[in-house]
Each structure stands twice: as C-alpha cells, then as structure tokens.
Amino acid sequence: MTTLAGHAIEHSIETNMLTKHGSPDFLKTLYKQAQTIQVHKNHIFFLREDKAESFYIVLHGWVKLFRESIDGNQAVIDVLTAGHTFGENALFENMTYPYSAEAVETAQLIKLPLQLLKNEVEDNPKMAMAMLKTMSKYRTQQDMELEHRTLQNAPQRIGCFLLKLLPHPDSKDPQNISLPYDKTLVSSRLGMQPETFSRALGKLKKETDLEVKGSQVTVTNVDKLAEFCCNACSTIFPCGD
Amino acid sequence: MTTLAGHAIEHSIETNMLTKHGSPDFLKTLYKQAQTIQVHKNHIFFLREDKAESFYIVLHGWVKLFRESIDGNQAVIDVLTAGHTFGENALFENMTYPYSAEAVETAQLIKLPLQLLKNEVEDNPKMAMAMLKTMSKYRTQQDMELEHRTLQNAPQRIGCFLLKLLPHPDSKDPQNISLPYDKTLVSSRLGMQPETFSRALGKLKKETDLEVKGSQVTVTNVDKLAEFCCNACSTIFPCGD
Numbered sequence: 361m362t363t364l365a366g367h368a369i370e371h372s373i374e375t376n377m378l379t380k381h382g383s384p385d386f387l388k389t390l391y392k393q394a395q396t397i398q399v400h401k402n403h404i405f406f407l408r409e410d411k412a413e414s415f416y417i418v419l420h421g422w423v424k425l426f427r428e429s430i431d432g433n434q435a436v437i438d439v440l441t442a443g444h445t446f447g448e449n450a451l452f453e454n455m456t457y458p459y460s461a462e463a464v465e466t467a468q469l470i471k472l473p474l475q476l477l478k479n480e481v482e483d484n485p486k487m488a489m490a491m492l493k494t495m496s497k498y499r500t501q502q503d504m505e506l507e508h509r510t511l512q513n514a515p516q517r518i519g520c521f522l523l524k525l526l527p528h529p530d531s532k533d534p535q536n537i538s539l540p541y542d543k544t545l546v547s548s549r550l551g552m553q554p555e556t557f558s559r560a561l562g563k564l565k566k567e568t569d570l571e572v573k574g575s576q577v578t579v580t581n582v583d584k585l586a587e588f589c590c591n592a593c594s595t596i597f598p599c600g601d
Numbered sequence: 602m603t604t605l606a607g608h609a610i611e612h613s614i615e616t617n618m619l620t621k622h623g624s625p626d627f628l629k630t631l632y633k634q635a636q637t638i639q640v641h642k643n644h645i646f647f648l649r650e651d652k653a654e655s656f657y658i659v660l661h662g663w664v665k666l667f668r669e670s671i672d673g674n675q676a677v678i679d680v681l682t683a684g685h686t687f688g689e690n691a692l693f694e695n696m697t698y699p700y701s702a703e704a705v706e707t708a709q710l711i712k713l714p715l716q717l718l719k720n721e722v723e724d725n726p727k728m729a730m731a732m733l734k735t736m737s738k739y740r741t742q743q744d745m746e747l748e749h750r751t752l753q754n755a756p757q758r759i760g761c762f763l764l765k766l767l768p769h770p771d772s773k774d775p776q777n778i779s780l781p782y783d784k785t786l787v788s789s790r791l792g793m794q795p796e797t798f799s800r801a802l803g804k805l806k807k808e809t810d811l812e813v814k815g816s817q818v819t820v821t822n823v824d825k826l827a828e829f830c831c832n833a834c835s836t837i838f839p840c841g842d
Contacts, residue, residue, distance in 0.1 A: 428835055429833050429835050431833060433754050458741045485724070492729065492733060494734065495740065502747065504680050506750070507676035508678075511676050592638050592672060594669055594670050594671070
C-alpha cells in the first residue's frame with residue numbers, strides 16, 4: 361500500500377463506504393492492490409462496452425463520463441473530481457462499462473481491481489447496503505438533472521450550476537467563483553451547444569447582475585440569482601444537491 | 602394472500618427478484634400483507650418527500666412519476682405500466698419518497714409494506730444484489746435519456762419512443778402501433794411542450810413516411826425511421842432498451 365493511496369481511500373467522499381463498511385480482509389487486500397496513477401489530458405480510461413477490470417477514485421483533476429452517438433457526437437453524463445469513484449457500476453452490467461471515461465486535464469487517480477469489490481459486495485451485506493445508498497443518491501441526482509432539462513431554460517441551468525459552486529451559499533454577500541473547468545465543458549455538462557451557452561450566459565448576466573471575466577464569476581446578488589433559477593426547480597435554495 | 606396478488610408478484614417483470622431471491626419467510630409474509638387496490642385517474646399515491654410506508658407493483662394501467670417545481674410545473678421522470686415497481690427506492694432515502702406518483706388512468710396495483718422489503722434487503726445478500734442490478738439498469742436508462750435529451754432533436758426523440766413500441770422490431774414490414782397513453786403525456790415524458798411535440802411529429806411524418814391517425818401510428822418503413830433516429834444515439838437499432 362502506498363501511503364498516498366491509503367490516505368486517499370480513507371478520506372475520499374464517496375469511498376468512505378469502502379473503509380467504513382469494508383471487512384478487514386477486504387481492506388487489507390485493497391490497500392495492497394491500489395495503484396496510484398498519473399494521466400495526461402484526454403487520456404481515455406475506457407470506452408463504453410469495454411470489458412471492465414478496474415474502477416477508479418479521482419485524487420486530483422477532472423474526469424468526464426460520456427456516451428458517444430453513432431454519428432460521432434458526445435453526450436457528457438457527468439464530470440467528476442477528487443473523492444469521486446467511477447467504473448464501479450460495471451459490477452452490475454456483466455462487467456462491461458456502461459459509459460466512457462476521459463481525463464479532461466492532467467489527473468491523478470487510484471486504480472483498483474473491480475473483482476475485489478464484486479466479491480466484497482456479494483459477501484458483505486453492509487457493503488451492499490452502502491452501495492445501494494450511493495446508487496440511489498445518484499439516481500435522484502439524475503432525476504433532478506432530467507427535471508432541470510425539462511423545466512429550466514438555458515440561463516437558469518447555468519445559474520443553478522453557479523449556485524452550487526458558491527463558497528458560502530448561506531451568505532448574502534457578493535461572492536467570487538472560479539469555473540472548475542473550461543466553458544466548452546461546462547456547456548457540454550449542461551447539455552448545450554457552445555453558442556447557446558454564450559447567449560444564455562449573456563441573458564443571465566443581464567437578469568441577475570452577474571459579472572464574468574474569463575473563468576472568474578462574481579455573484580453580486582445571491583438572492584436575485586437564486587430567485588431567477590430556483591423557482592423553476594423542485595427544491596429550495598440552498599439545496600445542497 | 603389473494604390469488605391475484607400472488608400471481609402478479611410471481612409473474613411481474615421487475616419483481617421477479619422478489620420471488621427469485623426472497624427467503625421463504627419473507628415471501629410468506631409478503632403474500633399475506635399484499636393488498637390489491639384499484640385507483641381512479643389522477644389518484645396521487647404519494648408526493649415527493651412524503652414519509653414512505655409502502656411500495657407498489659402495477660398490475661394494470663399507467664402511473665407517472667414526476668417532480669414539481671416551486672412555480673408549479675411538472676417534470677415527468679418516468680411512466681410505468683404492468684410489472685413495474687415504484688416507491689421502493691425510498692428505502693435508501695431515509696424512508697421518504699424521492700418523487701411523486703400519480704395514476705394517469707384507472708389502474709390496479711399491489712400495495713406492499715416497505716419495511717418488510719427493507720429488512721429483507723438488509724438480511725439477504727441475494728436480494729441486495731438483485732436490487733443493485735435493478736438500480737444499475739435504471740441508472741443506465743437515465744444516462745441514455747440524458748444522452749437523448751442532449752444529442753437527439755425533438756423528431757428523433759419521438760421516433761425513438763415509437764421504435765421501442767414496435768411489435769416486431771426485427772421485421773422490415775410496415776407495422777401498426779397504438780400510443781400507450783395520450784399525446785400530452787407522451788410529450789411530457791419526452792420533456793417537450795405540446796406545441797413542440799406537434800411540430801416535431803409533423804416533421805417526423807414527412808421525413809420517415811409515418812402515418813398518424815389519432816393514437817394509431819403506422820410505421821411504413823422501419824429502416825428509414827431507425828436510420829433517422831438512431832444515428833444520433835449510442836446504440837444500434839433494435840437496441841432492446
């Protein structure tokens with residue numbers, strides 16, 4: 361076990377379930393087999409329908425999960441950062457990945473054997489329950505995403521994305537946000553064409569007194585932004601989602 | 602146990618896991634406590650965030666799952682029919698429902714105690730694994746739905762909906778489809794305004810030689826329809842999804 365990998369497994373957000381619910385034998389083997397890897401921008405971890413042997417925990421950087429249409433366009437399903445896990449749900453899909461995964465910048469990750477997790481989920485009811493909870497949380501997130509695609513317009517979807525990045529969602533003070541990744545990826549994540557994104561951002565700035573300089577955004581009026589976006593949503597700001 | 606409820610539990614699609622993986626004690630109690638209920642159109646089973654005590658299996662009719670925004674609009678998350686289960690994922694959401702559920706026409710269902718399923722999932726690893734598989738399948742469906750919302754235009758999304766209803770997807774012959782529920786609900790299910798739906802259906806008819814009379818649709822050229830829709834999708838027709 362590398363100290364780094366052990367530390368990351370213990371402290372990562374979604375994988376607390378590994379250390380919290382994993383049996384001692386499982387954890388011992390897991391720590392032994394954990395590999396810390398460094399990858400470059402655009403590194404493809406796997407493609408949808410590849411045979412799955414590993415799952416990953418992000419330590420640093422951003423990873424996008426996507427599906428690609430026959431005519432070559434990409435739909436970004438999720439963009440993940442430190443503490444998040446991907447590839448593990450191949451366990452329940454006959455050991456093939458249900459999406460593709462690519463590094464969107466230089467990234468550091470832990471690579472872990474999927475078979476080990478499979479055995480543990482099958483043998484340890486606590487791990488199975490923890491995994492069910494994680495999957496249910498994800499399902500609710502996806503339901504929320506579909507709700508937003510249905511009920512929110514493009515400026516509201518961008519505003520919602522920004523509200524989730526506020527360092528102090530409970531404060532009324534003006535706040536600065538750095539976009540976590542480039543605008544093209546933000547627009548893909550929100551299911552918009554870059555041109556739609558630009559127009560919608562322009563409208564959002566006008567409606568909610570937002571200031572944007574490159575990747576720096578200043579939310580001058582949190583209430584105004586929240587009112588503009590969250591009336592078209594099922595949950596009240598700050599929603600914590 | 603009513604014979605009807607027992608029969609439905611044994612034969613329903615998604616709940617095969619109950620009879621296949623349930624322990625004998627669990628099944629005995631389940632059969633005893635199963636209630637067959639009949640509800641009218643617009644019956645609300647529960648609202649999102651209600652405390653959850655039951656889950657349901659649809660025997661006959663259609664049920665929509667939805668989320669409602671603060672300003673009163675509905676996003677339809679799913680529309681379910683015979684053999685499908687809903688409400689069961691409240692198990693992993695602190696026993697509150699993560700969506701609302703309403704009958705879209707007269708419907709017959711089995712109502713079952715959620716606590717019983719909770720105990721069985723916690724005590725029986727086979728049931729937990731079966732539930733993980735079901736949830737994973739649903740996650741992939743939702744990912745696919747997000748992909749379609751991103752990459753398919755409105756006529757393609759309607760065409761995709763119709764292709765899934767073909768009685769003989771492997772045949773090249775012209776085929777008739779009855780829309781399973783009214784067009785307003787179809788448009789909500791696809792995340793479209795009714796006017797967008799009408800315009801998109803008009804375009805689809807022209808592009809793919811579709812004939813539409815009320816709720817009756819004739820697909821005269823299956824290949825043409827599949828080519829029009831499925832090039833903007835990640836899976837090849839017939840996809841079985």
